Amino acid sequence: MANHVRIAVQLLIVLCVAHLTVDVLATTTVSLLPTMEEHLGLEKGGFLIGYIIWRVADSCGQMCFGYLGDRIRLRAIIWAGPLFSLFCFSFIGYANSPISMTILLICGGMGVAAFHPEAATTAGNLSPKNRNRWLAFFALSGYLGQSVGPAYGGWVSDTFQLQGLTYNFYWCLPLLTLVGITLHWFSNEQEQQIAQSGNADNQPILNSTAPAPAGQMALLFVGGVFRVMPALGVPIVMSYVLTESTDTVKGTVASYFMAGLGIGGIACAFGFGSKRQRLTLWLPALLTTVPVVMIGYASIDPWFYLFDVIPVAELFVLSLVAGILQGVAMPIFISYAQQIMPAGQRFASSLTMGVTWGTGTLVFYAAMAFFQWQDNLKGIFWFFSAGCVVCAVCSYLLRPISDYKMPSESEPEEL
Template sequence: MKKNKRFLYLLSLGHLMTDVNQGLLPIFLPIYKEVLGLSFTAAGLVSLMSFISSSVIQPLFGFWSDRRASRWLIPAGCLVAALGMALAGWAPNYVALVASVFLSGLGVAAYHPEASKTAHYLSDQHRATSMAVFSVGGNLGFALGPVVAAWLLAHGGLKASPLLVIPAGLLSLLLWSQLPSLGRAVAGPYSGEEEAALSGEPSEAKDSNFKALLLLLVIVVIRSWLQAGLTNYIPFYYINYLQGDPSYSSMLLTVFLLAGALGTLVGGRIADRWGCKNMILVSLALMVPIVLLFPHTGGPWLFVLLALGGFTLVSTFAPTIVLAQNLMPGHVGMASGLIMGFAIGTGGIGLVIIGAVADALGVPAALASMALIPALGFALTLFLPDDARERRLSQAL
């Protein structure tokens, strides 16, 4: 068990190293725009290519992971994610920039399903807690990305980006050296035991799981819309609407993201006691008043409110992954890719709707409208299967 925990911490560290590269792009993109003389449309296409390679493609890596043991994707994904961003800093033209960013996204997409699947098999009965340990690395990495980007820009600019390969390369070597031991730790599940169990399920149970999975995907998309909306409109509200200090807005956003990372850890533990569905319900219910209070709160209480919001919203990160994996017991890699890649990645689509509201009615109205998002998510979550009840029944048997 202690060895399994060590492996979980190592996978979480790899998750951090991989997702730092996703957090770099929003800071580097304005620099790329100036250096290469890009239009806003061309710069937006760079972000789109990153989204496609890191999120949309991710379920395909999950499908591959389920078809065959591909643990080598763990160190390879970590290294490629950093290599792509390192090459992007030296890109001589637009095509090279897009190709480099796309390559980095492929590394992100390769790492998540296989590493999440491995974390799933390393867990004991406390699956949400184990998944939270793995997930918090990614949330921290994304939150620290802007900090790393600022440090690189202050120590050589974009040309310093190859420095990213040094820690990623060392960690990838460590991950590679642990693959044999990791393979022995998860040998049973990888031999097809869960696939065999799935094949014996009645067709009615499979249909029920499929419907529940589709519903869960919609709920995760809704949660991601809210997270993307708050992440983007906190700066808009204080910089563009209130004409505030950008550094103050940056501090607010950092508090929100770091509190979310802490919420990931705590949320997993709570979900193992309450059940994943109950955890999601409570989180979404609390987000409604938090969102409504945000424009009416100031001073130190604003930091408290944002910390509470980030903690509450992101606390459902691990429980949603565990629910998906439980609904697809023979396709854990695919379940991970669908939740961590496709469903979470589509959160950016909701920004288009929120942006339309902001253009028509103003930023405060756009913020107030976001309260409808968790309310809708709460209503849909009521129809998810009660995993806490099912677990109690299985323990009683």
Template sequence: MRRNKSIILLSAGHACVDVYQGAVAALVPFFVAERAYSYAAASGVVLAASLLSSVAQPLFGALTDRRPLPWLLPVSTLLGGAGIALSGLGDSYALTLALVALSGLGVAAYHPESARVARLASRGSHTAMGWFSLGGTLGFAAAPLLVAAVVAGGGLRLTPLLVIPAVVGSVLCLVALRALAEPSGEAGAREVPGTDDPRSFALLSLAVVCRSITFIGLSTFIAFHVQERTGGGTASGTAALFVLYAGGAVGSVLGGALAERWDRVAVVRRSYLLTVVAVAGLFLVPGPAVHVFVALASAGLYVPFSLQVTLGQDYLPTRIGTAGGITLGLTVSVGGLTTPLIGAAADATSLRTALAPLALLPAVGWLLVRGLREPRTAAAAVATSGAP
């Protein structure tokens, strides 16, 4: 029961942190409307959140491999919230980029250590890790609604109110860490880490990069694309962004459940194939039906998410912090590095033309994972210190 409580608390804390990853894309339409940013300038905001994060996450992962750093969870949560909360103040583009980058640094510090702690709390259960990932997905899904509720009425000057989830999340992290630190009274045999498989980990990581570019590209521009396809206003675009994030809630839990029945690699492969069809449908199907393909794309992108994290940890069982920092952090952040290219292409041609190549990336991801095999020693990465 104590372990279940810890996973629930960690999942809720994860939601509070990933609100700020989703908030970056959710704020973009408001920056465009209030500050007249171009597509390229707007995508630069997403780049700012991703660039520092992409460099920092593997470093934080390596640090957590050497020594557990549980205090990072509440501190990084507050840092992630502070950057977004202050980003709407002032008109300076450079200051906005700096504050969004600060938020990205907080997110970077959070994910490697949270993946390690969650794996410890889950005892290698795919379902439990699915619930942990669900928290992040719900945070993403809540971001556009939260941002719209705060900013739509009073403008960007109200963004300081967005710090509230960070305060709540930091408290939840502290409670979860205390619950894990309490003696459980269980013997809990310690497992011996297996052997690292760098080749499989590299192929998996490249596949996650393909998934990341697709997801970040869609999350940044899907609101504009749906407005064009449906002829609707801002509400139609916000609804599409919410569907993209909320559909991931189903995908996160479903991925863990499917992996308990079939192996993780098979589930990941099939998810990438679904994503190819779904993303293609976004650009081929006209009218309100586009929302159906947004939901399918969301499920296809999220079903493998938590599975890729645990696969990465099992491919690098002696360096699970580094594995978490890359699969849960670096490869996800890399997607943000490509958004300026998409934005520049959209300014030069059209948004639909710039986004269409995203349908090819899940196919590349499928080719990369096609030759992977389930690690022989599943859950070996749980061989960590008994304390968080």
């Protein structure tokens, strides 16, 4: 293995460990909204506004950090941002008012928002010729974190109440410290190796593609909003539907969904869909329409237990399948955006990993309020299904990457 390749692989591993840690931390509260409302002495749905403000601020923060990152070197933010989030998220159990809890969530979200654009762009640029595969590994680590986070958060809440989230310091602080040290070490080693060899083959090729027109960016954005809708909505809706269940069970639903995203990411990492990007962007989204609807009406009674611990039920299996169908396209979605915005890759990453989630949050909560008003919360799963169709149509209308290639490029992009 060439020296520069070895260093790039080491940096990718560090970024994956960081992403795993950040997403475990960021998703511990995903299934705890009803518990947070109970902790604050609010009625059902009483903290929705605070939750919405948090998610939207998080997404806007990603866009701002992505914009700044394209102009200012902010590599240290890969470990400093999550460290700040650790302090904020770990103390939400000590917030005694909706305002203080919202502030803690917003501040914690800012640290997560700072991490994602810089880390995703760094991962993709470690090997521009294998951008899809390297981003798939990076995304996979995040999905693994998201599959652990909700169940972990639910278990902590059931066992120690919300104040127990301070136990995050025992495992998260050492990992983030290790990430900061190794990232600094390997980054310096990479820069020295490039300076000595004068070889920039492993550096990003920023001008290999022309910028996309506004219409294509609009399609990518609208499709992205509805692409993430099930991922952000299903865990929250089920936390209200399963009111009689424990926080651990509610978190398990989210964990199955996120585990599915991880399995899809593994498939992408090993080449599935990387040669036919548009097909991978629209077909799985269309196939997701069926399991997403069925989730709302599925039984939670376990069929059996894996290793006598992990419950397997109709609801969990459908969540897993829906997650797999979505997960296989997520890394390609991020990679596609980076390729059609060659001069603003961090901004592109923030668009696909942040702004779409924030906008999707607003649309989701508006839909949730409507279906609650109709006293038919399960009807929102039909809305999720319709959103998957919208995503598929928008993705189908995207132009192939080969249409954006500069004339100097000789390798065509397969559809």
